[in-house]
Amino acid sequence: MVLAALWLCAWAPTWADDDVLTLARADIVLDSRAGPPPDVAAWQPQRLPDFWPESRPGATGVAWYRLRFELHRLPAEPAVFFTRLRTVGAVWVNGQRIGATGTPGVAEPGQRPQLLQFAPGLLREGPNELLLRVWVADGYLGAVSAVQLGERAVLARAYERERFIRITLVQLFCALSLTVAFVTLLVWWQRRAEAMFGCFGMAAAMMALSAAAQIGALPLSGAANEWLDVVGGYGKTLFVFLYVLRFGGWRWPRVEGLLCAGTGIMWTIGAVEIFVLNRVVLPEWLWNSWLVPTVGALLLSAMIAARRRDAESLALLAGHAYSCAAVGVGLFGTFFDGFDPVMTHLAPLIVVMGWIMARRFVRSLATAERLNAELEARVQAKHAELEGNYRRIEALTREAAVTEERGRIMRDMHDGIGAQLITALSLVERGDGVPGHVAEVLRECIDDLRLTIDSLEPAEDDLVPVLGNLRYRLEGRLRQQGIALEWALHELPPLAGLTPRYVLHVLRILQEAFTNILKHAQASRIQVHAKVEARRVAIVVRDDGHGFDDGAPAPGRGLANMRSRAQAIGAELCVTPSPGGTTLSLALTLA
Amino acid sequence: MTTVMVVEDDAALAARFAQIIAAAPGLSLLACVGSLQAARQALMRQTPDVLLTDLGLPDGSGIELIRDTAAASPATDILVVTVFGDEDHVLASIEAGATGYVLKDMLPTEFAALIAQLRAGGSPISPVIARRMLKRFRAAGLASQPGAAAPVAGAASEAGLSARESEVLGLIAKGFSFAEIARLLEVSPHTITAHVKRIYQKLAVHSRGEAVFEATRMGLLS
Numbered sequence: 183m184v185l186a187a188l189w190l191c192a193w194a195p196t197w198a199d200d201d202v203l204t205l206a207r208a209d210i211v212l213d214s215r216a217g218p219p220p221d222v223a224a225w226q227p228q229r230l231p232d233f234w235p236e237s238r239p240g241a242t243g244v245a246w247y248r249l250r251f252e253l254h255r256l257p258a259e260p261a262v263f264f265t266r267l268r269t270v271g272a273v274w275v276n277g278q279r280i281g282a283t284g285t286p287g288v289a290e291p292g293q294r295p296q297l298l299q300f301a302p303g304l305l306r307e308g309p310n311e312l313l314l315r316v317w318v319a320d321g322y323l324g325a326v327s328a329v330q331l332g333e334r335a336v337l338a339r340a341y342e343r344e345r346f347i348r349i350t351l352v353q354l355f356c357a358l359s360l361t362v363a364f365v366t367l368l369v370w371w372q373r374r375a376e377a378m379f380g381c382f383g384m385a386a387a388m389m390a391l392s393a394a395a396q397i398g399a400l401p402l403s404g405a406a407n408e409w410l411d412v413v414g415g416y417g418k419t420l421f422v423f424l425y426v427l428r429f430g431g432w433r434w435p436r437v438e439g440l441l442c443a444g445t446g447i448m449w450t451i452g453a454v455e456i457f458v459l460n461r462v463v464l465p466e467w468l469w470n471s472w473l474v475p476t477v478g479a480l481l482l483s484a485m486i487a488a489r490r491r492d493a494e495s496l497a498l499l500a501g502h503a504y505s506c507a508a509v510g511v512g513l514f515g516t517f518f519d520g521f522d523p524v525m526t527h528l529a530p531l532i533v534v535m536g537w538i539m540a541r542r543f544v545r546s547l548a549t550a551e552r553l554n555a556e557l558e559a560r561v562q563a564k565h566a567e568l569e570g571n572y573r574r575i576e577a578l579t580r581e582a583a584v585t586e587e588r589g590r591i592m593r594d595m596h597d598g599i600g601a602q603l604i605t606a607l608s609l610v611e612r613g614d615g616v617p618g619h620v621a622e623v624l625r626e627c628i629d630d631l632r633l634t635i636d637s638l639e640p641a642e643d644d645l646v647p648v649l650g651n652l653r654y655r656l657e658g659r660l661r662q663q664g665i666a667l668e669w670a671l672h673e674l675p676p677l678a679g680l681t682p683r684y685v686l687h688v689l690r691i692l693q694e695a696f697t698n699i700l701k702h703a704q705a706s707r708i709q710v711h712a713k714v715e716a717r718r719v720a721i722v723v724r725d726d727g728h729g730f731d732d733g734a735p736a737p738g739r740g741l742a743n744m745r746s747r748a749q750a751i752g753a754e755l756c757v758t759p760s761p762g763g764t765t766l767s768l769a770l771t772l773a
Numbered sequence: 774m775t776t777v778m779v780v781e782d783d784a785a786l787a788a789r790f791a792q793i794i795a796a797a798p799g800l801s802l803l804a805c806v807g808s809l810q811a812a813r814q815a816l817m818r819q820t821p822d823v824l825l826t827d828l829g830l831p832d833g834s835g836i837e838l839i840r841d842t843a844a845a846s847p848a849t850d851i852l853v854v855t856v857f858g859d860e861d862h863v864l865a866s867i868e869a870g871a872t873g874y875v876l877k878d879m880l881p882t883e884f885a886a887l888i889a890q891l892r893a894g895g896s897p898i899s900p901v902i903a904r905r906m907l908k909r910f911r912a913a914g915l916a917s918q919p920g921a922a923a924p925v926a927g928a929a930s931e932a933g934l935s936a937r938e939s940e941v942l943g944l945i946a947k948g949f950s951f952a953e954i955a956r957l958l959e960v961s962p963h964t965i966t967a968h969v970k971r972i973y974q975k976l977a978v979h980s981r982g983e984a985v986f987e988a989t990r991m992g993l994l995s
Contacts, residue, residue: 628878639901650900650948657950658883669949 201257202332202340205249205312206230214244218274218313231266234324240462242322247314249329253307261299261334262312265344266327271296274313275304295344299334319404320460352397355529359390362536369543378542381425382535388417389528405456412452416472418528420445423475423482425535429498430486441475448472473509480506494538501531590683594634602627626697629655633693637686643676645770648685649692649721653710656696660708663700670711674719675772687747688721688768691755694740695723695766703727703764713767718754720769727763775892776803778821780812780838781854782831786877790825790854790884797885809833813841820846823888825875827854828862836869843870843977850891860901864909870977872970873897890966898969903945906976910934910942934975941968 209225210232225248234241262273262280272282280300312331318324330337366383370376392414394400395407402410420441427434448471455462462469480502487499505527512524606623636651649671660667699705705727713720741757748755754769777794779802781787787805794802804815809830816824824842828835839851853866853874863874873891875884887897898906910933934942937958944954951969955962 636901646947647900647904650946653948654899658880658886662880662882669953672947 201336202330203251203253205251205329205331207249208232208314208329209248211246211248212238212241212243213246218277218315219246230326230328232324232326234318238324241324242318242320244315244317245324247316247326249312249314251310251312251331253305253310256302256305256307257331257333258302259299259334260302260305260331261297261337263298263330263332263337263341264296264327265330265340266325266348267294267296267316271314271316273298273315275300276306276310276312278304280304295341295348297334297337297341322404322408349397352393352526353399355526356390356393356397356399359386359393359532362532363387363390366539378425378428379539381421381428382539385418385421385425385535386532388414388421389532390414392418393526405460409452409456412456413449416445416448416452419472419475422528422531422535423479426479426482426486426498426502429495429538430482432482444471470513476509477506494541497534498531498538501534504530587682591634591638594686595631598630598634599627602630629693630690633686633689637682637689641680641682641685643678643680645674645677645680645685645688646671648680648689649710652689652692656693659700660696665700665705666707668707668709668711670709671721674712675714677719677770677772684751687751688753688770691744691747691753691768692721692723694744698740699723699725699727699764705763715769718769718771720767723766723768725763728761774801775799775823775888776801776819776821777823777825777888778803778812778815778819779805780807780809780824780826780830780835781805782807782827782829786827786854793881793884796881797888800885800888807831809835809838812838816842816845821849822892823850823852825852825854828866836865839866839869839871852888852891860899860905863902864905864976867902867906867973867976872973874902893963893966898945898973900946900948903942906972907939907942907946909976910939934972938968938972938975941965942972945969 206229208228208230210228211219211223211225213219213223223246228237228247230247230249232247262275264283267283271284273280278300281298283294283296283298312329314326314329316324316326330340363383363386366379366386370379370383373379391410395411395414398407400407400410423441424438427438448469451464455464480499483495483499483502487495489495508523508527512527602623606620606627609620609623632655633652636648636655639648639651641648653667653669657667696708699708703725705725707726709722709724711722713722745755748768752771754767756767756769758765758767777800779787779790779794781790784807787807791802791805794800803819803821806812806815807830809832812826812830824838826835826838830838835853839853842849842851850873851866851871853863853871854877855863855866855874856877863871866874873887874897875887879887890897940958941954944957945951949957951965952962955965958965
């Protein structure tokens with residue numbers, strides 16, 4: 183934007199002020215003397231501005247310009263102004279030396295506007311004469327603009343304006359390019375794969391070098407500065423071309439190699455010419471070989487724009503078109519006054535390239551954000567999938583547990599009820615089954631069925647209701663036999679992981695204990711209570727019967743069964759017979 | 774003499790019940806039918822003291838019979854015939870208005886004692902049933918959690934359990950006998966049986982809708 187505004191303002195028409203006299207007609211003589219040459223010297227008429235490569239190609243050395251003019255009104259504070267003076271010069275007015283530019287004997291780079299003020303008394307009404315001595319060092323191009331003479335205040339404004347265009351604007355361009363180059367190259371340094379960033383950064387850097395050389399912004403010797411201009415000029419052309427190639431998605435190793443080599447050769451030749459030979463040896467058309475990649479870049483960007491027809495490629499084409507147009511105009515026209523398009527012919531291009539890079543950068547960020555969002559979504563999807571899997575596994579586990587439980591119940595029924603039913607059946611089949619005996623076996627069978635079903639009731643870590651239920655089941659038979667039951671199981675510490683299997687084992691052990699008492703002990707009282715210890719809880723069943731009779735086989739078998747059941751659930755069974763009764767203690771380990 | 778009507782479609786089981794009732798002193802068999810329809814007809818003619826019914830009848834569910842009988846003749850005690858471990862059906866029956874249940878394999882003496890207990894105002898209840906009932910009341914917010922204060926008072930206590938009823942139910946769930954509970958709570962065993970019957974009724978009220986039950990009861994009381 184700023185550049186565009188400056189560009190517009192730079193194209194504004196040159197001022198016309200009554201107080202300013204523009205002197206465009208002069209006489210010239212190539213004469214190396216220090217003081218003004220006489221009128222008899224070989225003066226030749228010469229229009230100003232005078233661009234030496236056109237008027238006298240290859241010439242260097244000292245030249246004198248004589249400008250004669252009529253004045254009808256004298257300026258109060260007179261001054262002379264050169265829009266462009268790429269030389270070391272000195273100025274005489276009516277035979278009086280009024281000042282000089284540059285340092286005699288030191289070739290200076292850059293084409294600067296010059297403003298020289300002098301005493302009002304030097305001018306007179308009627309004919310006046312202004313003499314300009316210029317020295318063009320070897321290897322430099324001579325150039326003298328038209329001379330403007332008038333009020334110092336008016337000319338100072340023009341001088342400032344010219345200075346802005348020729349110096350400040352280029353400095354700005356230089357600084358901008360340098361900044362952009364720095365940032366872009368930093369990006370490229372981190373991401374080498376992004377060749378476009380590298381090309382753009384290098385192009386911007388070369389543009390900065392070139393611009394700095396043209397205005398002599400760096401404290402370098404004239405020769406070094408000149409070479410810097412060569413390096414920057416060819417360098418920027420090379421990198422702009424490479425940039426366009428990358429932009430188009432092309433990779434032409436041969437062309438690229440050739441261009442790089444050519445650029446290197448030009449840099450070397452430039453160095454030899456400037457530092458060693460101190461003169462131009464290469465023909466001008468060869469020095470202008472940079473035009474080939476410049477025009478090539480224009481054509482390539484036109485191809486890309488035709489293919490893509492998007493904002494970026496069109497803008498790039500516009501940038502190249504401007505660049506080439508400016509160069510063309512600069513080559514075929516001479517711009518001593520006002521704006522020199524060649525100086526900043528790449529300015530719009532660098533803006534366009536910068537814009538493209540910024541867009542790519544932003545696009546990369548947007549892509550990264552989108553990818554992040556996608557990744558997030560994918561992670562969530564995976565999460566859901568995992569959760570689903572987990573649920574499936576859980577369901578499978580549950581199913582497996584159910585299957586296992588079913589198997590357990592079947593085994594239990596087979597071993598318990600099944601065996602008892604077979605006993606009953608064989609009793610009946612043998613025909614010697616006393617009805618009472620068969621009924622007893624069947625009753626045992628039903629009891630076992632009850633225990634099995636009881637064990638399936640959710641225990642919720644609490645054994646008290648489970649045991650309570652057992653007690654409820656036994657109540658009737660105990661009452662029938664006139665046995666008093668003292669039940670003192672109020673609270674038990676929670677037993678984590680009370681599985682049906684565990685519960686069934688406990689129930690069967692206790693059922694067996696009660697059955698033994700009912701059958702053999704001839705007890706009148708049974709006490710049940712719990713003894714809570716540190717790591718375990720013991721359920722104690724005590725009766726007042728006559729204890730185990732060595733002659734009775736049933737308790738032995740029953741006891742072995744009980745022990746193996748206790749072992750299966752990690753419990754400890756302890757049966758203590760005594761003359762006053764039997765004490766059974768089932769110690770369950772707390773989790 | 775306590776009159777008993779048996780509704781059982783299993784002929785063997787029906788015969789067993791009939792035999793037990795005939796053998797038990799103080800019990801007389803009023804009728805023994807095998808279907809819902811026959812039961813309804815029999816009930817239209819006579820009103821037994823105790824109705825003993827199976828749930829799975831060939832022409833319908835015993836639950837309907839329980840609900841109708843509980844509404845028509847509240848003085849009749851309804852017992853459900855069930856197999857062991859079928860607590861869900863027992864609960865459903867109690868909710869419909871049954872006041873107790875008998876197991877198909879019950880000893881004859883147990884059966885007679887149970888009916889005597891029932892007629893005396895007590896309802897038999899197993900620890901598992903007690904636990905289920907307690908859970909159901911708690912889920913409905915109608916029973917106090919252990920250690921908490923009684924949740925309901927006044928009119929609201931009609932369907933909710935009182936603190937004492939919750940306590941009784943909790944002790945039954947732990948396997949204590951009515952006599953032991955009476956001793957623990959320092960009341961008479963009769964009070965405990967009354968509590969239990971009341972709990973049964975409350976469960977029925979709670980599940981059937983208070984208004985219907987209350988209206989029926991009020992109408993009968995007046």
